[in-house]
Amino acid sequence: MSSTESESETSPEVVPLRHYGRWAGIAVTLVVVAMIVHTLISKVPDPTGQTVCHLSHGKKVCQPALVWRYSWNTVGRYLFDPLVLKGVWLTLQITFWAMVIGISLGLVVAIMRLSHSRLLSGIAWSYTWFFRGTPVLIQLFFWFAISIPYPHLTLGLPFLPVTFAHINSVRLLGAMNAAIIGLGLNEAAYFSEIARAGLISVDEGQIEAATSIGMTPAQTMRLVILPQAMRVIIPPTGNEVISMLKTSSLASAIGVMELTGATQAIAAANFDTVPLLIVASLWYLFATTLMSIGQFYVERHYARGSLRTQPPTPIQRLRRDLRGVAMRVRARDAVTR
Amino acid sequence: MNAPMVEAKGVAKSYGALQVLKGLDLTVQRGEVTCLIGPSGSGKSTFLRCINHLEQHDSGVLRVEGELVGYELRHDKLYERSPKQICNQRANIGMVFQRFNLFQHLTVLENITIGQEKVKGVSEDAARRRARELLERVGLDAKEKSYPVQLSGGQQQRVAIARALAMEPKLMLFDEPTSALDPELVGEVLDVMRDLAKSGMTMIVVTHEMGFAREVANSVYFLDQGVIEESGPPAEVLGNPRTERLRSFLSKVL
Numbered sequence: 001m002s003s004t005e006s007e008s009e010t011s012p013e014v015v016p017l018r019h020y021g022r023w024a025g026i027a028v029t030l031v032v033v034a035m036i037v038h039t040l041i042s043k044v045p046d047p048t049g050q051t052v053c054h055l056s057h058g059k060k061v062c063q064p065a066l067v068w069r070y071s072w073n074t075v076g077r078y079l080f081d082p083l084v085l086k087g088v089w090l091t092l093q094i095t096f097w098a099m100v101i102g103i104s105l106g107l108v109v110a111i112m113r114l115s116h117s118r119l120l121s122g123i124a125w126s127y128t129w130f131f132r133g134t135p136v137l138i139q140l141f142f143w144f145a146i147s148i149p150y151p152h153l154t155l156g157l158p159f160l161p162v163t164f165a166h167i168n169s170v171r172l173l174g175a176m177n178a179a180i181i182g183l184g185l186n187e188a189a190y191f192s193e194i195a196r197a198g199l200i201s202v203d204e205g206q207i208e209a210a211t212s213i214g215m216t217p218a219q220t221m222r223l224v225i226l227p228q229a230m231r232v233i234i235p236p237t238g239n240e241v242i243s244m245l246k247t248s249s250l251a252s253a254i255g256v257m258e259l260t261g262a263t264q265a266i267a268a269a270n271f272d273t274v275p276l277l278i279v280a281s282l283w284y285l286f287a288t289t290l291m292s293i294g295q296f297y298v299e300r301h302y303a304r305g306s307l308r309t310q311p312p313t314p315i316q317r318l319r320r321d322l323r324g325v326a327m328r329v330r331a332r333d334a335v336t337r
Numbered sequence: 338m339n340a341p342m343v344e345a346k347g348v349a350k351s352y353g354a355l356q357v358l359k360g361l362d363l364t365v366q367r368g369e370v371t372c373l374i375g376p377s378g379s380g381k382s383t384f385l386r387c388i389n390h391l392e393q394h395d396s397g398v399l400r401v402e403g404e405l406v407g408y409e410l411r412h413d414k415l416y417e418r419s420p421k422q423i424c425n426q427r428a429n430i431g432m433v434f435q436r437f438n439l440f441q442h443l444t445v446l447e448n449i450t451i452g453q454e455k456v457k458g459v460s461e462d463a464a465r466r467r468a469r470e471l472l473e474r475v476g477l478d479a480k481e482k483s484y485p486v487q488l489s490g491g492q493q494q495r496v497a498i499a500r501a502l503a504m505e506p507k508l509m510l511f512d513e514p515t516s517a518l519d520p521e522l523v524g525e526v527l528d529v530m531r532d533l534a535k536s537g538m539t540m541i542v543v544t545h546e547m548g549f550a551r552e553v554a555n556s557v558y559f560l561d562q563g564v565i566e567e568s569g570p571p572a573e574v575l576g577n578p579r580t581e582r583l584r585s586f587l588s589k590v591l
Contacts, residue, residue, distance in 0.1 A: 075480075114544045203438070205434060205436050205437075205438035206434075206438060206440060209436065211424075211427065212389060212430070212432035213390060213431075213451075213452035213500065213501070213504050214424045214428030214504065215423065215424065215455065216421060219455055223451060224440055228440075229440050304440065304442060304484065305443065305484035305485065306486065329421055
């Protein structure tokens with residue numbers, strides 16, 4: 001800049017930097033998105049060879065019929081099929097009960113892992129080692145086959161000839177229960193690590209303070225440590241729930257007619273393979289979306305006291321954005337006037 | 338009961354090979370304020386934590402109100418007490434920490450009511466009433482709905498004092514209560530402690546605030562490397578140190 005260049009009285013205009021690379025990226029992305037949308041809504045000649053004919057100038061003209069490439073009408077037909085709806089319900093049940101087992105047992109394993117007793121922490125470590133180290137599908141097959149090594153289950157005193165109850169294990173452990181137990185025990189191994197991370201994230205000073213006002217170790221855990229550990233535990237647990245919802249599809253391998261099993265069974269009967277995969281995916285997406293929304297609010301609840309100000313909810317953010325737009329419009333109006 | 342509030346005889350503690358307390362003797366009468374001073378690593382905090390059994394001493398006798406801390410004497414043997422019994426003993430001893438240790442997930446008011454409700458079984462209404470009285474006493478009645486992160490260090494420490502007082506302790510332990518504070522916030526905490534001392538509370542204070550010790554304490558103990566080097570009235574210990582060790586310590590902190 002030469003020193004002779006005169007500076008204007010008013011402050012100079014700001015010229016924003018041109019982001020050419022970003023614009024090219026946007027263009028490429030838009031093309032790809034357009035291609036995806038196009039193929040999703042495109043139509044193709046009916047593969048079964050059906051034609052549609054109409055009269056034109058007294059002559060009959062026939063053309064191959066056009067159908068959706070992704071058979072959306074078939075998707076719509078099966079979306080609320082009673083078998084599919086029952087599958088959704090079973091999927092939700094498996095997810096819920098497997099998570100109940102996983103979280104409660106996982107918490108016990110985590111507390112054992114943190115115990116001063118080497119034996120307890122060693123057993124907890126072995127549990128995680130075993131269940132994380134074997135495929136969950138094999139675990140499901142095992143629980144489904146548990147009646148082979150244990151045809152009868154008896155309730156009694158260990159190593160003593162005293163029995164209170166005697167149950168046929170085939171009846172007790174149907175495919176559904178085997179799936180819930182298998183997924184739940186496997187989940188406990190993963191959740192115990194999440195819980196352990198949460199528990200050790202709480203400052204030791206909190207424990208000392210609770211102890212100093214006379215709380216028992218159990219009270220300290222329940223009233224002081226766990227509520228604060230939740231902040232660390234909730235986000236990965238949300239992921240686990242969503243993951244469990246999808247992993248529950250493995251139950252179809254042992255014959256449970258949950259969402260995947262049900263849609264596969266229908267597809268096997270009528271060969272509408274792709275539409276039924278889409279039906280299943282849409283339901284999984286719907287459920288995981290609802291869960292993500294729920295997770296947001298639970299996280300917010302447990303973040304109390306960890307931040308000076310709470311992050312806004314999506315609705316609050318929308319309102320704020322709208323207010324911002326309104327203010328900018330008003331400001332522009334004022335300038336133009 | 339005429340037993341002193343705290344009586345220590347030959348209290349010792351080691352972490353592995355490292356002996357941090359080498360036989361301490363100390364007596365605190367009811368209503369007295371005792372200050373423990375000394376360089377870091379001298380064992381003052383460890384000793385304070387032994388008094389409410391946050392740390393376990395290995396040998397020696399430690400009595401609070403004539404009762405052995407953490408142990409029971411039967412047939413010439415010291416039996417470890419159950420956690421429940423220790424908790425009951427602790428509820429009579431308030432403690433204030435260097436880093437405040439307020440319960441982060443609770444509001445200021447809940448921090449002060451939780452112990453009353455869950456440990457002492459006070460009703461919610463009564464606990465709140467007492468919490469509000471105490472907040473007024475430490476000058477924070479406007480902050481009851483805030484969370485600890487929203488307060489300054491000085492305010493948090495005053496809440497921590499209120500939390501300890503809510504348990505109606507007979508003895509208050511302060512572990513360097515002003516060491517983590519910005520200099521301009523130290524005064525507000527010392528003011529609260531001064532008022533507390535005036536009200537007749539028995540206090541043991543680990544501190545580097547020599548002005549406070551001189552003004553408020555009935556006696557001052559100087560610890561170095563796990564040993565009490567000097568003790569006595571503050572004017573004597575601080576004004577006329579006898580050992581070279583204390584003289585050099587005082588020249589550094591004053």
